[in-house]
Amino acid sequence: MEGTNNRHEEEEIMDVRSVVEAICTDDDSAPVYQVESLCMRCHENGVTKFLLTLIPHFRKILLSAFECPHCGERNNEVQFAGEIQPRGSIYRVEFTSGDQKMLNRQVVKSETATIKIPQLEFEIPPEAQRGSLSTVEGILLRASEELQALQDERKKVDPQIAEAIDKFILKLKACATGNTAFTFIIDDPAGNSFVENPFAPSSDPSLSIEFYERTHEQQASLGYQPIPSEVANEAVVPNNVEPHGSVGAVAGRRAIAQGNSAEIAEALFRYTAPEEVMTFPSTCGACAVSCETRMFVTKIPYFQEVIVMASSCDACGYRNSELKSGGAIPAKGNKVSVSVKNIRDLSRDVIKSDTASVIIPEIDLELTSGTLGGIVTTVEGLVTKISEALERVHGFTFGDSLEEGRKDKWQDFRARLIKLLSLEEPWTLIMDDALANSFIAPACDDIKDDHQLTIEEYERSWEQNEELGLNDMDTSTADAAYNSTNDS
Template sequence: MASRPSPDVIYAELSAEDNSTEIESLCTQCWENGKTRIMLTKIPYFKEVILMSFSCPHCGFNNNEIQPGAPLQDKGCRIELKVERAEDLNRQIIKSEHATFKILENEFEIPPTTQRGISSTTEGMIAQAAANLEKDQPVRQHIDLDTTGKIQGVIDTLKAMAAGQQLPFTVVLDDPAGNSFIESIGTSDTRLSKTLYERTREQLQEMGYNVPQANDTHTAATAAPPPPKHGADLPDHLRAANWDFSKSIEDNIDKRREEEESGNIGRDEALFFEVDCHHCGTKGRQDMCAIDIPGFRECLVMAFNCPHCGVRNNEVKAAGAIGDKARRWTLRVTDPEDLNRDVLKSDSAAVRIPEIDFEMQQGTQGSAFTTVEGLIGKIADHLQESNPFTGDSSAQNELSAFTQTIDDLRKLCSDPSCLPFTLVLDDAADHSFIGRRHPERPQEDDPGLTSEAYDRTEAQNDELGLLQMKTEGYEHEQPP
């Protein structure tokens, strides 16, 4: 099994060219001064992170740590990985300082205070845990032989798991901050699952956030009623930015409706409002416009531009309610003319191309209104630019397979010998659309395009949040 460089090697390779900063800091082992090297960077498919590496020239003590540079996420995350093959031991793992690492089979747990803020692999996490336990075994032998023997059994089990000799087993990474990550392998990774959840007040307090208690009568009496919740159960000062953003959208929509009724604004004119840039945190401009897609429905086009850091992004979202059923669009691309068909892909749509064994799960890429050729090109560009596991630290067989997938996607649009192929858009919310070859002649048959409505599965309803949504009798319930 190919192995990745250890975090020690990665940190040791940082240089002045990496925009790193060195500061003098105190060594906690010998109380002499050592050096801490800090570098700000961003891991694609993850968050902004801060890499820190400390070394002491006096006693030789070294310490490496990774901390998220991104803000607290809207929800916590629980990532579960079923380690069934040797390749699963080589998956990259990022464990934030608030995350708990568990192995369910032997009820083993690495708390947030241990191995905090590291970038490693499944094998590396387990092997390091075994090494940490084994380090104090000689001392335990002189204190309690019975406890020493039990701990030695745990150490032997962990070593067997790290070496791939005791499979399968299940690892869980539970992070209330939402800033942890486990690498996905392949286009359809059935062994990896991720669940988002609402944080409790206790979890927020453990992370250091000041949450008023229910029995704080002075605070309850003087504080203003909180606005409706958005995302996590955040303190008011953290929720304020999101609340102002939502209110500004509602105010602008109401204003636009009034102007439309009075005839002062056209349907193709855009609204704009200020929102915080997710890169630099300063105010940027968010434009929004409603358009009608022929043969489909009204959609919202949103574009953001930050004048300070220059970041730009755009997105298209289908307006209206979630469809009564899921819908699967299937297009048989037989000639270059099919590559020019209009495509609206929502963020709830999965994309499949069976001929090259490619599948992209829903939520992997944002929504877009483009053509078949443009959609495939965007997917290839997104994979090439954003995947963090294509560098020197990747296993060679994984890198070759990933590169081949990108090449296959690009050939679909540039090499006529790759025709025909099949493009499938499977949207649980029924917010996606593939246009006809000749929309100006709707009476003509279009045998290459089919659309199938089907009943959503329970898992799809859960992904869309429909299982937790109450649509009847809610007006009679008392607020919490």
């Protein structure tokens, strides 16, 4: 009997372990905790097992698996134990008809995420499905099963509605089986949801990622308390009037660098020392406690004037640094490229903005804008950070069920990425920034004498201006006020 009980306990633990293996964490020795829980189906006591582990992109998560020995009810759930991300995120995937294999993309859905399929006018609100680790196919099939579960009762109450739902379930299953084209959208204000890119590290033509600033309502839903000054300002501004400068201003002044403030200061002080460091009160982005932010202005030769802001929280230890562009939004975007040939080129300073994409043609690498955020580093440091980012996403790519060919592809790509730093062959680093807020430092005093560095300006497309919020930006009020001041 004792051996049978031990085997049963091992099987229950594997319910949680199987979920962990799906994300391929390296911490196989993490303890599994269990508690008695009430079964909501038969109202008898079952067992819930918990495992705290670490997965890529989301830091710590809490996996839970429930099983009732009386009625056989089983379920599992994923909850995020780490911090809420600075911005919300929207993942959008375009599926074509007959694309069954692509429906196996892994999806991490947090408890605050909303799933949408515009073609069906279908939406799964956060409260309808808990946090889960699944695939696109699994999420759609689960939604169809939940709709089907109450159909017998609906047919007794309202047969017409039940018939309409039956037709809708067929459409939903057609999406889940790849028989029809559709768009899969997951919108998460907490920024903790994720959709796998099966072509990684190459770009995915079907997948687009958008990051956005949360509204006050979304902040409140995540548990943040509004800043008193913001509440007061909202009371003054009418609901139908957009405050001047709010449209597009966030995109236009988005942080160029986020990292260790001491490292940023050390890099920038090589150009000019700040004449004045200003300090003003602010609110911690992690715990909402009052803290201080320090700001100074400096000028980078051949680039532009920038504003450096650094804040730290004594309560939770959160640190944040931002480097914002000064002056007006550039009229054109630019593409900066450098041919890396020697050790000196690896030491070139690099400012990569949040709106810049990174391309290394020799290894077919392309990072879309928003990837890695904004950073102040060197050419060598940028390659290292890309490699570290790939290490973090290995949890979604190196599982036991992964095809051997895909695993070899990842390992070969990482080896080629690290090989860039050995400089066995020249290679090219390209940064394409629609806001011209990115920069690669020249290797000589005069940028004209640096023949390995090229800067190409281009006109932004309407789509790029729309994404940055520039098409809706209205500066007429500010222009009129500025002109009237100069006339007087």
